Amino acid sequence: MEKKKQIIGIIGYGNMGSAIAQRIKQAFEVFIFDKDTGKVKSAAGLTIAKNIKELIQNAGIIILAVKPQDFDTVLTDIKHDAADTLIISIAAGIPTQYMEKKLGNVRVIRVMPNLPAKIGKGVTFICKGKFATEDDLHFAKELFNHVGRTLALRENMMDAATAVAGSGPGFLYDRLSDKKAAEWERYAFDVFMPECEASALDRGFSPQQAELIAKWVTEGSLDLLKISKESPKVLCIQVTSKGGTTEAGLEVLRKGNGSLKDATKAAQKKAKELTRR
Numbered sequence: 265m266e267k268k269k270q271i272i273g274i275i276g277y278g279n280m281g282s283a284i285a286q287r288i289k290q291a292f293e294v295f296i297f298d299k300d301t302g303k304v305k306s307a308a309g310l311t312i313a314k315n316i317k318e319l320i321q322n323a324g325i326i327i328l329a330v331k332p333q334d335f336d337t338v339l340t341d342i343k344h345d346a347a348d349t350l351i352i353s354i355a356a357g358i359p360t361q362y363m364e365k366k367l368g369n370v371r372v373i374r375v376m377p378n379l380p381a382k383i384g385k386g387v388t389f390i391c392k393g394k395f396a397t398e399d400d401l402h403f404a405k406e407l408f409n410h411v412g413r414t415l416a417l418r419e420n421m422m423d424a425a426t427a428v429a430g431s432g433p434g435f436l437y438d439r440l441s442d443k444k445a446a447e448w449e450r451y452a453f454d455v456f457m458p459e460c461e462a463s464a465l466d467r468g469f470s471p472q473q474a475e476l477i478a479k480w481v482t483e484g485s486l487d488l489l490k491i492s493k494e495s496p497k498v499l500c501i502q503v504t505s506k507g508g509t510t511e512a513g514l515e516v517l518r519k520g521n522g523s524l525k526d527a528t529k530a531a532q533k534k535a536k537e538l539t540r541r
């Protein structure tokens with residue numbers, strides 16, 4: 265008899281929610297819900313839930329993929345049914361402790377993916393909350409291996425991860441937007457990647473981590489650019505939330521003489537400012 269697939273629910277089917285859903289649907293049964301019904305209409309191979317209640321009643325694992333400003337509404341909506349559910353959040357600036365405070369003693373995992381997840385070439389940083397188990401952490405790693413590489417981190421490094429790897433693709437796309445396609449690869453590997461590695465070191469990653477992160481961010485972002493056939497400008501927009509970490513970094517880069525190191529520093533500062541307490 266065929267083994268029943270585990271059910272994953274995803275709330276928010278935007279840039280990241282859809283990228284994750286499309287990559288994990290081979291291995292899991294995926295329920296999705298987005299308040300914008302137009303976005304889910306054409307989602308193939310996924311089950312569209314009528315509402316959050318239906319989604320959470322079916323799925324034992326829920327991925328929260330809405331913008332930080334919509335997060336509290338969703339926490340309120342899932343609160344009564346969250347007790348036996350593993351909650352995985354991909355939102356920037358929402359600590360596990362905040363979710364535990366709002367939801368009670370639930371098992372929470374916080375992850376920070378990046379846009380190349382769309383083609384299975386993302387980098388996802390993962391940390392666990394107080395009530396999540398090592399098995400939960402292991403499961404989250406397996407789940408996000410479907411969208412690229414994963415790295416477990418202490419939560420105090422999540423803002424740095426957001427700045428370097430979450431926003432990183434946006435910084436590369438911004439730098440490439442005034443260059444010809446023939447120049448993209450050389451620029452990405454010869455200029456951006458070493459700067460990205462130096463920025464990761466500067467943000468507190470170890471030399472080994474910094475080298476890997478810079479390589480993964482550069483390769484993944486460049487491959488997405490080639491495969492998606494979108495312009496760097498369009499992909500930059502997909503990474504940039506209004507008032508978010510990428511926007512803060514781009515402001516520094518676009519000043520003219522702003523370095524990538526300064527941009528990631530500004531992005532991390534913004535992540536800290538945005539952190540819910």
Ligand SMILES: NC(=O)c1ccc[n+]([C@@H]2O[C@H](COP(=O)([O-])OP(=O)(O)OC[C@H]3O[C@@H](n4cnc5c(N)ncnc54)[C@H](OP(=O)(O)O)[C@@H]3O)[C@@H](O)[C@H]2O)c1
Pocket residue numbers: 275276277278279280281297298299300303329330331332334337338354355356376377378379430502503504
């Ligand atoms: N984009 C990136 O590169 C990136 C990288 C790492 C992490 N993240 C994190 O990923 C999260 C999602 O980002 P995104 O870029 O995917 O955002 P997005 O494209 O705006 O997608 C979020 C989706 O959630 C929907 N939504 C809002 N409130 C909802 C609710 N109460 N119930 C159901 N759906 C709801 C939104 O609908 P409306 O549009 O109608 O509001 C939208 O379709 C953010 O928290 C961000 O910090 C993003």
